[in-house]
Amino acid sequence: MSLSSPSDGKNSPHPLLGPRGPAGDDxxxxxxxxxxxxxxxxxxxxxxxxxxxxxxxxxxxxxxxxVRFTCPFSRSCLITKAKRRQCQACRLQKCLDVxxxxxxxxxxxxLQRRRALRRQRRLARxxxxxxxxxxxxxxxxxxxAHQRNFDSSFSQFAHYWPPVRLCVPSPRPQSSPQPGxxxxxPPQPNCLDEDVLPDVFSMLPHFADMSTFMIQQIINFAKDxxxxxxxxxxRGTSPPRx
Numbered sequence: 614m615s616l617s618s619p620s621d622g623k624n625s626p627h628p629l630l631g632p633r634g635p636a637g638d639d640x641x642x643x644x645x646x647x648x649x650x651x652x653x654x655x656x657x658x659x660x661x662x663x664x665x666x667x668x669x670x671x672x673x674x675x676x677x678x679x680v681r682f683t684c685p686f687s688r689s690c691l692i693t694k695a696k697r698r699q700c701q702a703c704r705l706q707k708c709l710d711v712x713x714x715x716x717x718x719x720x721x722x723x724l725q726r727r728r729a730l731r732r733q734r735r736l737a738r739x740x741x742x743x744x745x746x747x748x749x750x751x752x753x754x755x756x757x758a759h760q761r762n763f764d765s766s767f768s769q770f771a772h773y774w775p776p777v778r779l780c781v782p783s784p785r786p787q788s789s790p791q792p793g794x795x796x797x798x799p800p801q802p803n804c805l806d807e808d809v810l811p812d813v814f815s816m817l818p819h820f821a822d823m824s825t826f827m828i829q830q831i832i833n834f835a836k837d838x839x840x841x842x843x844x845x846x847x848r849g850t851s852p853p854r855x
């Protein structure tokens with residue numbers, strides 16, 4: 614009868630638990646998905662077959678366009694990741710041989726509709742569910758203030774005279790009108806090109822009047838906003854008067 618020494622227990626596994634290995638040895642490693650056409654890394658099932666993105670797009674384009682490829686060799690080219698672009702005829706034939714189905718290809722219009730629907734769903738997930746009551750109230754206040762103070766037809770600008778070219782006539786004798794021709798009324802100054810001021814100077818009064826009117830409209834718009842009025846009251850100031 615022999616007794617086992619303590620040192621034997623360190624080297625021998627426990628008889629009931631069996632051999633131990635590093636954590637995770639029992640879990641099988643995830644097998645890498647391979648494209649059934651060219652052997653590249655696959656991204657999922659496309660048209661009923663596990664394929665890569667390249668072969669998926671090639672198969673869809675080839676079927677949708679109805680292109681007939683011709684093999685320059687004996688229609689037995691080896692299709693791999695490195696050589697899949699060398700012979701399109703053999704690549705398409707291998708797509709069909711491994712089981713890719715033509716009837717699962719969507720038309721271009723249906724594909725565009727599906728992509729648009731996906732974009733709408735993605736935007737709906739990214740956007741907030743809706744406006745709060747406070748935000749909606751603020752929007753209503755801004756819209757009402759804008760409608761009260763601004764005219765989309767610009768009829769408020771009708772009383773402004775259009776810009777005219779200023780004329781500083783030089784003293785020169787005026788020619789008498791021809792007999793039988795009506796006299797001009799009101800009398801027009803006899804201006805030459807050198808007497809007319811540049812357009813930039815004649816536009817200044819017009820721009821000044823319109824700018825003043827628009828600033829007044831902006832001030833009136835701000836007065837209709839409660840937050841602006843409360844801020845003015847807190848500072849003890851009042852909006853400028855024009």
